[in-house]
Amino acid sequence: MNEPLLVLVCGVSGQEEERIGAAAPDAEIVFAARVADVADRLPEAHVVAGNLDADGLAAAARLRWVHSWAAGVDGALYPEMVASPVVLTSSKGNGAVPLAEHALMLMLMLDRDAPRWLRGQASRSWDRFRHGELAGATCSIVGMGGAGAALARRAAAFDMRVLGLRRRPDEPAPCVERMYGPGDVEAFVAEADFVVVTAALTAQSRGLLGRAAFRAMKPTAHYVCVSRGGIADDDALLTALREGWIAGAGLDAHTVEPLPPDSPFWSLPNVIVTPHNGATTAQTGRRGVDVFVANLARFVAGEPLRNVVDKRAGY
Incomplete structure (x- = not known):
């Protein structure tokens, strides 16, 4: 890409930041608890990892890829996302x-x-x-x-x-x-x-x-x-x-x-x-980051991403 890559990463623990940064050393990576906390950067963002709603998607004019930390993405498949050319990936397999x-x-x-x-x-x-x-x-x-x-x-x-x-x-x-x-x-x-x-x-x-x-x-x-x-x-x-x-x-x-x-x-x-608690483990979160880190390296290298969601099929 000619312009600097801006990646917004939301909802990961501080200990994961170093290995995410290592996957794209030349990119600007901004970490936050929620997407709402970096809403002012959405118009410039090329990649968002986290829960991006329809308003956020509309604001992100340069967005090319969204990663969901969840394996199931039914909540992320709102009509605007389904119709968008933005690639959606999931953490499928992490749990x-x-x-x-x-x-x-x-x-x-x-x-x-x-x-x-x-x-x-x-x-x-x-x-x-x-x-x-x-x-x-x-x-x-x-x-x-x-x-x-x-x-x-x-x-x-x-x-x-x-x-x-x-x-x-x-x-x-x-x-x-x-x-x-x-x-x-x-x-x-x-x-x-x-x-x-x-x-x-x-x-x-x-x-x-x-x-x-x-x-x-x-x-x-x-x-x-x-x-x-x-x-x-x-x-x-x-x-x-x-x-x-x-x-x-x-x-x-x-x-x-x-x-x-x-x-x-x-x-x-x-x-x-039980309260939808079956996959609430530290290892589940880490495997989700593993998926994102590997895909971020592929994105920077121009290689095909894995765990790409078929938006029409729903997974």
């Missing part, structure tokens, strides 16, 4: 490990009714009971991206049978016995002891699991969501939980966040709620 671990934790807690042990501890009650084990159970994973693939490996290590569902079912994945497509949802969930959602929220995945899907599940099966709410229809899920169509649910991602205090999910006895 795969903790999300897979969180899903496995919820599966174990549900299968063994861990809340019963916590209630026993609180009441000092020696309450022994027969519970399940994951070995031999079927884990049906919705979405075979980074988190889905990471969960498949871990579930297989627990001697579980693993099935997958993805938009292109002809693409196999390690540790997955069989892949299904979006048109085979009911057959896919009917096989499951656990249906686990690790997919991005897109126009195609929104409401993918409705009444027919929950009706098709075994009454002993559990539903787990660690990626995005809204992929399951909330009304259908509530009915399934209340009427015993399924045994229970572990919900880390919710259609409305924070989950409202009056949401019935909080008080259902067969539901474990």
Whole structure:
């Protein structure tokens, strides 16, 4: 580029600044807590890493690239961004490990009714009971991206049978016995002891699991969501939980966040709620910076960026 490169980096810790700067030593890199704090520099900026809203995008006349620290970019795909020629990249893959671990934790807690042990501890009650084990159970994973693939490996290590569902079912994945497509949802969930959602929220995945899907599940099966709410229809899920169509649910991602205090999910006895906390680890943040640092070096060198979002597809 003929003019000096201006990069606005928002929302990273101070210890990451040195390695971001090293990726583009000739650029001017401005660090801030929020994009709003550097709004006066947006008209000159070529790159923004952080949450850029529609007003910020309109102000950034020279902008060429926006990086999202999140893996899921549904919040960044407002109409103006979708229509813009600005390249959008994500931190896809940064939370795969903790999300897979969180899903496995919820599966174990549900299968063994861990809340019963916590209630026993609180009441000092020696309450022994027969519970399940994951070995031999079927884990049906919705979405075979980074988190889905990471969960498949871990579930297989627990001697579980693993099935997958993805938009292109002809693409196999390690540790997955069989892949299904979006048109085979009911057959896919009917096989499951656990249906686990690790997919991005897109126009195609929104409401993918409705009444027919929950009706098709075994009454002993559990539903787990660690990626995005809204992929399951909330009304259908509530009915399934209340009427015993399924045994229970572990919900880390919710259609409305924070989950409202009056949401019935909080008080259902067969539901474990966590506050979209599955990937809140230091390592997740560092892997997101790794993606940006590598892409910044590519941008400076004029090389293609990785983790480029297909704005129409939504991921």
